[in-house]
Amino acid sequence: MPYAHITGWGMAVPETVRTNDDLSKMVDTNDEWIRSRTGIAERRIANDEESSASLGADAALRALEVANLRAADLDLIIVASSSPEHIFPATASLVQDRIGAINAGAFDISAACTGFIFAVNMAAQSIRSGASKNVLVVGAETLSRFVDWTDRNTCILFGDGAGAFVLQENEEPGGVLAEVMHSDGSGGDLLSIPAGGSKLPTTEATIQAGQHLIQMDGKGVFRFATRVMARATKEALEKADLEIEDLDLVIPHQANTRIIEAAARGLKLPMDKFMVNLDKYGNTSTASIPIATVEAFESGRITPGDKIVMVGFGGGLTWGALVAEWTGPLPTERKVRHGWLLFLARIRSVLLRVLRIVEGMLWGRYGRS
Ligand code: ACO
Numbered sequence: 463m464p465y466a467h468i469t470g471w472g473m474a475v476p477e478t479v480r481t482n483d484d485l486s487k488m489v490d491t492n493d494e495w496i497r498s499r500t501g502i503a504e505r506r507i508a509n510d511e512e513s514s515a516s517l518g519a520d521a522a523l524r525a526l527e528v529a530n531l532r533a534a535d536l537d538l539i540i541v542a543s544s545s546p547e548h549i550f551p552a553t554a555s556l557v558q559d560r561i562g563a564i565n566a567g568a569f570d571i572s573a574a575c576t577g578f579i580f581a582v583n584m585a586a587q588s589i590r591s592g593a594s595k596n597v598l599v600v601g602a603e604t605l606s607r608f609v610d611w612t613d614r615n616t617c618i619l620f621g622d623g624a625g626a627f628v629l630q631e632n633e634e635p636g637g638v639l640a641e642v643m644h645s646d647g648s649g650g651d652l653l654s655i656p657a658g659g660s661k662l663p664t665t666e667a668t669i670q671a672g673q674h675l676i677q678m679d680g681k682g683v684f685r686f687a688t689r690v691m692a693r694a695t696k697e698a699l700e701k702a703d704l705e706i707e708d709l710d711l712v713i714p715h716q717a718n719t720r721i722i723e724a725a726a727r728g729l730k731l732p733m734d735k736f737m738v739n740l741d742k743y744g745n746t747s748t749a750s751i752p753i754a755t756v757e758a759f760e761s762g763r764i765t766p767g768d769k770i771v772m773v774g775f776g777g778g779l780t781w782g783a784l785v786a787e788w789t790g791p792l793p794t795e796r797k798v799r800h801g802w803l804l805f806l807a808r809i810r811s812v813l814l815r816v817l818r819i820v821e822g823m824l825w826g827r828y829g830r831s
Pocket residue numbers: 490491492495496499500544574575576614615618619653678680681683684687717718745747775776777
């Protein structure tokens with residue numbers, strides 16, 4: 463059975479920084495309260511040109527560069543997002559078009575902040591089954607567009623950004639070793655965007671009531687998160703036949719430092735075994751784990767052979783974890799440069815759109831009997 467190795471990683475965050483002090487001018491809050499209750503100091507906010515697909519594509523291209531892989535070599539793209547561009551088309555299809563992944567199937571996963579863990583798990587299983595060789599997994603968010611900027615309970619928490627992994631088939635043991643996934647729909651109302659779906663389509667009334675924006679029972683989510691983080695980590699380690707002592711690093715979903723500290727206590731691990739960077743980005747939902755992974759690697763906290771747990775929780779309710787042995791890029795000769803390939807991808811996309819317009823015109827003239 464082939465192994466699914468993490469061979470590429472990349473991140474993209476908007477340039478605009480919104481600090482706690484900026485927020486204190488918008489709602490009744492202050493830097494001290496936000497830092498002490500959450501650990502967050504600032505977050506990134508997308509500009510008008512940026513979207514979940516554009517940030518996702520930028521992170522994807524960086525991950526492909528690290529893996530030294532062309533977009534055309536991908537068989538599958540999975541995007542996890544809590545702020546997808548549309549109900550459909552899938553954000554994954556938009557990323558596929560932007561990066562020119564002409565041979566890849568693409569679909570989205572909706573599992574709120576646990577989405578990236580679930581997506582990596584699906585990618586690993588697809589590789590192990592032999593169905594895919596090269597899979598791109600993206601977590602991409604523009605949650606700032608779903609935040610009620612007048613609600614101090616939620617607007618302090620979230621930020622925008624994207625992260626991506628490339629997973630590749632290899633016969634060498636390593637890569638994603640075990641995974642666990644859980645859900646409890648009875649807690650769906652703890653964290654939701656109630657309107658805009660088929661149950662409550664968007665109307666003037668839903669907009670007036672702010673039901674198209676994030677609603678959260680913060681305490682309920684907090685209690686749930688502190689229960690499941692340590693439990694899921696232990697479960698995944700057991701499945702991988704590893705002990706807690708074998709762990710080099712835990713990369714948790716970056717929601718709240720106090721939640722991560724509770725997980726550390728539950729696992730009897732010191733905080734220096736946890737990667738924490740939520741002070742800079744806030745909660746970027748599906749993007750938080752890959753962004754934290756990129757920064758952990760860049761700061762020298764991950765080296766090949768390390769045993770890592772990635773663990774997340776979120777709306778749904780959902781929670782899950784995976785254990786991976788860090789590989790790094792696979793040895794390969796070719797050095798991929800995306801510049802002209804991206805240019806070709808843009809031309810191809812425009813040509814396909816023009817072709818569809820011409821086809822529509824011809825169909826109008828000759829197609830009807
Ligand atoms: N600034 C100042 N005061 C505030 C703020 C704020 N931004 N927000 C709330 N308060 C006030 C409250 O009104 C309350 O005042 P009161 O005592 O007079 O009523 C007081 O501070 C305490 O509020 P709590 O809600 O008890 O604060 P708590 O310590 O629970 O922290 C928080 C709130 C940070 C939201 C916490 O509950 C939390 O982190 N929950 C988890 C949220 C989370 O992680 N969500 C994302 C999940 S992942 C996903 O799927 C997207």
